[in-house]
Amino acid sequence: MYKIVKKRELNPLTSLMEVYAPRMASSSKPGQFLIVRAHDKGERIPLTICDYDSDAGTVTIVTQVVGASSRQICHLDEGDHFTDFVGPLGEPSEFIHKTAEELSKMSFLFIAGGLGTAPVYPQVKFLSSMGAKVDVIIGAKNREMLIFEKEMQSVCNKLYICTDDGSYGKKGLVTDLMKEILERERYDHLVAIGPMIMMKFVTLTAKPFNIPLTVSLNTLMVDGTGMCGACRVSVAGKTRFACVEGPEFNAYDVDFEEAMRRQGMYKSIEVEKDHHCKIGLDHNKRAAQ
Amino acid sequence: MRNKIPRVPVREQDPLVRATNYDEVSYGYNTEEALLESSRCLGCKNPRCVTACPVNINIPAFIAEIENRDFHKAAEIIARDSSLPSVCGRVCPQESQCEGACILSVKGEAVAIGKLERFVGDWSRENGVKFTDKAPLNGKKVAIIGSGPAGLACATDLAKLGYDITIFEALHEPGGVLQYGIPEFRLPKERVVKNEIDNVKALGVKLETNVVVGRTVTIDNLMDKEGFSAIFVGSGAGLPKFMNIPGENLNGVVSANEFLTRNNLMRAYDSNYDTPIYVGKRVAVVGGGNVAMDAARSALRLGADVTVVYRRTEKELPARVEEVHHAKEEGIEFRMLTNPVEVLGDEKGWVRGLRCIKMELGEPDDSGRRSPVPIKGSDFDIETDVVIMSLGTSPNPLLSSTTPGLDVNRWNCIVADDDGRTTREGVFAGGDAVTGAATVILAMGAGRKAAAAIDLYLREN
Numbered sequence: 001m002y003k004i005v006k007k008r009e010l011n012p013l014t015s016l017m018e019v020y021a022p023r024m025a026s027s028s029k030p031g032q033f034l035i036v037r038a039h040d041k042g043e044r045i046p047l048t049i050c051d052y053d054s055d056a057g058t059v060t061i062v063t064q065v066v067g068a069s070s071r072q073i074c075h076l077d078e079g080d081h082f083t084d085f086v087g088p089l090g091e092p093s094e095f096i097h098k099t100a101e102e103l104s105k106m107s108f109l110f111i112a113g114g115l116g117t118a119p120v121y122p123q124v125k126f127l128s129s130m131g132a133k134v135d136v137i138i139g140a141k142n143r144e145m146l147i148f149e150k151e152m153q154s155v156c157n158k159l160y161i162c163t164d165d166g167s168y169g170k171k172g173l174v175t176d177l178m179k180e181i182l183e184r185e186r187y188d189h190l191v192a193i194g195p196m197i198m199m200k201f202v203t204l205t206a207k208p209f210n211i212p213l214t215v216s217l218n219t220l221m222v223d224g225t226g227m228c229g230a231c232r233v234s235v236a237g238k239t240r241f242a243c244v245e246g247p248e249f250n251a252y253d254v255d256f257e258e259a260m261r262r263q264g265m266y267k268s269i270e271v272e273k274d275h276h277c278k279i280g281l282d283h284n285k286r287a288a289q
Numbered sequence: 290m291r292n293k294i295p296r297v298p299v300r301e302q303d304p305l306v307r308a309t310n311y312d313e314v315s316y317g318y319n320t321e322e323a324l325l326e327s328s329r330c331l332g333c334k335n336p337r338c339v340t341a342c343p344v345n346i347n348i349p350a351f352i353a354e355i356e357n358r359d360f361h362k363a364a365e366i367i368a369r370d371s372s373l374p375s376v377c378g379r380v381c382p383q384e385s386q387c388e389g390a391c392i393l394s395v396k397g398e399a400v401a402i403g404k405l406e407r408f409v410g411d412w413s414r415e416n417g418v419k420f421t422d423k424a425p426l427n428g429k430k431v432a433i434i435g436s437g438p439a440g441l442a443c444a445t446d447l448a449k450l451g452y453d454i455t456i457f458e459a460l461h462e463p464g465g466v467l468q469y470g471i472p473e474f475r476l477p478k479e480r481v482v483k484n485e486i487d488n489v490k491a492l493g494v495k496l497e498t499n500v501v502v503g504r505t506v507t508i509d510n511l512m513d514k515e516g517f518s519a520i521f522v523g524s525g526a527g528l529p530k531f532m533n534i535p536g537e538n539l540n541g542v543v544s545a546n547e548f549l550t551r552n553n554l555m556r557a558y559d560s561n562y563d564t565p566i567y568v569g570k571r572v573a574v575v576g577g578g579n580v581a582m583d584a585a586r587s588a589l590r591l592g593a594d595v596t597v598v599y600r601r602t603e604k605e606l607p608a609r610v611e612e613v614h615h616a617k618e619e620g621i622e623f624r625m626l627t628n629p630v631e632v633l634g635d636e637k638g639w640v641r642g643l644r645c646i647k648m649e650l651g652e653p654d655d656s657g658r659r660s661p662v663p664i665k666g667s668d669f670d671i672e673t674d675v676v677i678m679s680l681g682t683s684p685n686p687l688l689s690s691t692t693p694g695l696d697v698n699r700w701n702c703i704v705a706d707d708d709g710r711t712t713r714e715g716v717f718a719g720g721d722a723v724t725g726a727a728t729v730i731l732a733m734g735a736g737r738k739a740a741a742a743i744d745l746y747l748r749e750n
């Protein structure tokens with residue numbers, strides 16, 4: 001069992017949790033993820049490692065409610081336990097293999113969509129600490145759904161914010177803002193993390209600028225150790241397992257259409273399950289609607 | 290003079306009933322049946338069955354104790370060589386091992402060694418018999434990576450010798466393939482697998498689940514920082530193969546490992562569990578091994594019409610005879626000499642069919658098997674909603690790629706000698722991780738040999 005030592009609600013649909021998992025805390029690197037099970041009949045749910053503190057032995061996760069299992073996770077409170085909590089999984093971001101000397105000469109632009117802001121955070125933090133120049137764009141639906149603004153502010157160089165409805169920052173999509181910035185500023189590397197559809201359009205927008213772009217693919221997963229192939233994606237025409245060879249890939253090589261289609265494989269079954277699940281949970285805890 | 294009766298048949302669930310449930314297919318022998326069957330063994334002086342058992346269980350001795358009605362003694366004899374009798378009695382390919390060599394099989398039917406072993410294992414469980422005799426702790430720590438049959442067997446032997454053992458398992462439940470691969474209706478999880486693992490724990494073996502060695506902790510750290518003097522790697526061969534044909538990433542194409550893991554480890558067949566599984570109305574399973582049979586029979590139980598597609602003939606099916614027989618009884622269709630060339634999809638990207646080509650057997654290849662060759666122009670389509678690829682597995686490169694000095698061959702199998710010594714000092718390996726996908730009992734045999742080698746190594750160092 002893995003204890004939730006701290007919980008903070010970032011908005012009505014999103015919770016941040018610090019979980020006591022000392023082995024994982026001391027081996028995590030930017031770009032990696034973990035798998036949790038909320039209870040002994042639960043699904044294995046992949047979540048990005050959003051921060052880690054090897055002294056305190058804790059790992060931070062940020063979960064957004066999209067269906068039954070993410071709702072169960074968000075319903076857990078401080079002091080509660082995850083039945084299972086395993087990781088770090090996946091390959092760390094490529095840049096961790098570079099020296100501080102190399103990184104200090106580089107400039108990065110991160111494009112974070114919605115919840116993707118949380119997984120972007122440890123990467124920005126790491127790069128900044130190595131002396132790189134890191135700018136960040138956060139795109140959110142509206143002001144309420146914007147997360148990690150303060151945290152990001154404290155670790156990045158320039159922070160740009162846009163919302164779909166204009167309730168905060170610039171009104172519009174991340175791709176518009178990104179295009180505007182790329183037309184006047186030069187970066188060595190771009191990183192985009194967010195919903196699959198956003199990463200697809202960021203990739204299309206970035207292409208003419210000829211700058212390397214990395215994306216983190218949130219495919220379906222079961223084991224997360226390379227045993228099942230549920231996470232397979234086509235990258236440069238080859239089948240790759242996102243859980244062990246990814247989750248980060250060169251964006252220009254990713255078949256996003258296939259990746260989005262495969263993400264929906266269990267959609268109809270899940271919707272039905274979630275329906276049942278809500279009925280059961282509503283009365284005992286505040287429904288995260 | 291021994292009993293000249295025919296082999297005692299084992300009672301089984303009716304095929305039409307069991308096709309709709311997940312309960313165990315075979316009931317196993319009751320006491321009377323076991324006593325009767327035990328009376329068939331000749332108690333050979335040079336028992337061929339023992340040589341053919343990869344862990345050399347003293348078969349005539351334990352069978353004689355069954356006949357004497359001393360089941361406790363029978364259990365004790367088996368326990369000297371195997372910690373998983375209820376498992377092996379159920380899933381060993383006995384026809385090609387112990388029973389295949391039994392002298393009675395020359396002229397008639399072999400003694401039902403597997404069913405008798407299962408009887409003893411189940412009797413021990415039902416009567417709470419455990420064998421926990423062990424040497425006092427000697428102060429040396431050994432880490433075992435992977436809780437499949439290889440790791441469990443190695444842990445058992447070393448614990449009995451007084452070593453302080455910790456097993457590290459990547460998944461949330463121990464057992465390896467016994468847990469995630471072999472279905473409930475062949476190998477009950479709570480009753481059999483969990484119980485035999487509890488017996489290993491009763492020897493003082495510690496088990497840490499949710500530790501992916503190579504990611505959560507490295508072999509270097511275990512040895513340098515956590516004080517383990519030797520390591521045994523029993524990480525199996527879990528990486529599924531695909532065919533690399535068009536359409537393989539359509540929605541509805543899954544590996545047998547995914548399908549079985551959802552069903553077994555995650556219990557997707559049980560609506561009290563959250564993990565979803567998609568079966569559709571028709572399922573095509575590609576392949577002919579035990580894994581293919583397990584996937585096919587699981588899909589059948591979830592309500593699908595199931596066809597197994599295999600490129601050679603029935604004679605070459607690598608699955609156990611008993612499994613193929615059970616699958617046919619339950620109503621699974623077999624299409625032999627048939628090989629998929631493309632998975633067909635609908636406009637939304639879901640599977641609608643499997644394009645296949647007919648095959649014929651050509652000249653024997655190096656292995657002596659006649660290899661199948663496609664018959665030109667014989668393409669035809671099978672309508673199906675789901676395709677389960679069951680083409681075999683290979684070892685996962687995760688451990689070898691994160692452990693300097695641990696060599697693998699070109700199939701990613703860890704290089705190790707007969708006693709499990711790898712190219713890295715203090716690191717031993719065995720089971721599917723070394724041989725590629727094989728059997729439960731071969732993995733256990735390898736785990737035991739490595740345990741002996743580890744003991745020797747730690748006495749010398």
Ligand SMILES: Cc1cc2nc3c(=O)[nH]c(=O)nc-3n(C[C@H](O)[C@H](O)[C@H](O)COP(=O)(O)OP(=O)(O)OC[C@H]3O[C@@H](n4cnc5c(N)ncnc54)[C@H](O)[C@@H]3O)c2cc1C
Binds near residue numbers: 045065
């Ligand atoms: C490497 C990786 C890192 C991730 N990091 C985070 C994270 O830090 N925080 C977080 O909240 N979520 C993260 N996710 C996504 C998270 O795993 C899914 O949201 C979760 O599995 C959905 O489960 P559910 O039962 O709540 O929803 P379901 O009922 O399974 O699905 C509800 C809806 O979400 C879609 N969906 C299902 N699985 C995914 C998925 N993997 N990605 C995107 N959409 C999906 C479905 O198609 C469906 O429309 C990550 C996924 C991966 C693979």
Ligand SMILES: Cc1cc2nc3c(=O)[nH]c(=O)nc-3n(C[C@H](O)[C@H](O)[C@H](O)COP(=O)(O)OP(=O)(O)OC[C@H]3O[C@@H](n4cnc5c(N)ncnc54)[C@H](O)[C@@H]3O)c2cc1C
Binds near residue numbers: 380382458459463526
């Ligand atoms: C569906 C199926 C049906 C089968 N049917 C039969 C049968 O009827 N009879 C028979 O004899 N054999 C059968 N087999 C084969 C048999 O199960 C295997 O040969 C045997 O389990 C191999 O044992 P093992 O201990 O080497 O590996 P496994 O059983 O594969 O166990 C390896 C364990 O190591 C863990 N692991 C892997 N990497 C790491 C890591 N980095 N860190 C921590 N843990 C790790 C895995 O999660 C797993 O639990 C079947 C196999 C399958 C897949």
Ligand code: SF4
Binds near residue numbers: 341381
């Ligand atoms: S372990 Fe397997 S091979 Fe050995 S006697 Fe038992 S059933 Fe036969």
Ligand code: SF4
Binds near residue numbers: 337349391
């Ligand atoms: S070979 Fe057959 S008859 Fe002889 S001891 Fe073994 S089981 Fe008994």
Ligand code: FES
Binds near residue numbers: 222224225229230242
């Ligand atoms: S999640 Fe199973 S192989 Fe990637």
